[in-house]
Amino acid sequence: MTVEVNGRMYREAWEHHKNQWRGCTKCPLHSGTSKKVLVKGMLPCDVLFIGESPDILESVIGIPFSNPAGKVMDSLIEDTKRRFTYAFTNVIACPSTGDEGESRPPTNFEAEKCSPRLYEVLMMARPKGVVLLGRSAQSFAISSLEKYKYPYKHLNLSHPSHIMGLGGRTSPFYEKELKLLITFLKRILDEEENKDLEN
Numbered sequence: 001m002t003v004e005v006n007g008r009m010y011r012e013a014w015e016h017h018k019n020q021w022r023g024c025t026k027c028p029l030h031s032g033t034s035k036k037v038l039v040k041g042m043l044p045c046d047v048l049f050i051g052e053s054p055d056i057l058e059s060v061i062g063i064p065f066s067n068p069a070g071k072v073m074d075s076l077i078e079d080t081k082r083r084f085t086y087a088f089t090n091v092i093a094c095p096s097t098g099d100e101g102e103s104r105p106p107t108n109f110e111a112e113k114c115s116p117r118l119y120e121v122l123m124m125a126r127p128k129g130v131v132l133l134g135r136s137a138q139s140f141a142i143s144s145l146e147k148y149k150y151p152y153k154h155l156n157l158s159h160p161s162h163i164m165g166l167g168g169r170t171s172p173f174y175e176k177e178l179k180l181l182i183t184f185l186k187r188i189l190d191e192e193e194n195k196d197l198e199n
């Protein structure tokens with residue numbers, strides 16, 4: 001698991017989180033996963049990226065956004081030319097697949113059962129902003145996070161696999177998404193810097 005945790009309190013929270021969720025059987029998806037796919041990145045961090053669900057490959061190694069879609073996210077972050085800390089997670093921690101083994105969005109039941117895990121990640125990340133990747137993440141994550149009344153600024157971006165399908169890094173669609181991310185980062189990071197200067 002590629003996670004860097006800063007501070008004793010967060011390290012203890014992360015150890016507890018891993019131990020608690022590694023063996024989770026709260027929804028039927030537990031039977032189709034090799035490993036729970038929890039978090040990648042730094043805790044706490046400036047920005048938490050939330051996708052929909054891991055794929056089978058990610059569940060083999062247990063790291064979210066470790067697939068080609070994750071590479072698109074790496075490019076987007078690099079192309080913002082901003083220095084900030086970040087982490088990735090998903091609405092659910094096990095792959096959601098249909099009868100033919102194809103990827104499908106999580107059901108309300110699955111998302112609901114995994115929502116306390118998402119909230120714990122949010123509490124360890126303590127981000128200045130949340131970026132929701134794809135429609136399903138946007139609807140499920142917002143309802144989960146609103147349930148817990150976490151005050152956050154958020155940006156809706158397309159899921160990186162959708163960006164890949166539209167031509168990837170060299171496409172106009174990628175440029176559009178990049179501009180949205182740059183504007184959002186300016187808003188959340190510069191606002192925070194200005195607050196620090198005022199204090």
Ligand code: SF4
Nearest residue numbers: 024027030093094114
């Ligand atoms: S998706 Fe979430 S709630 Fe369902 S088994 Fe996996 S970790 Fe548990």
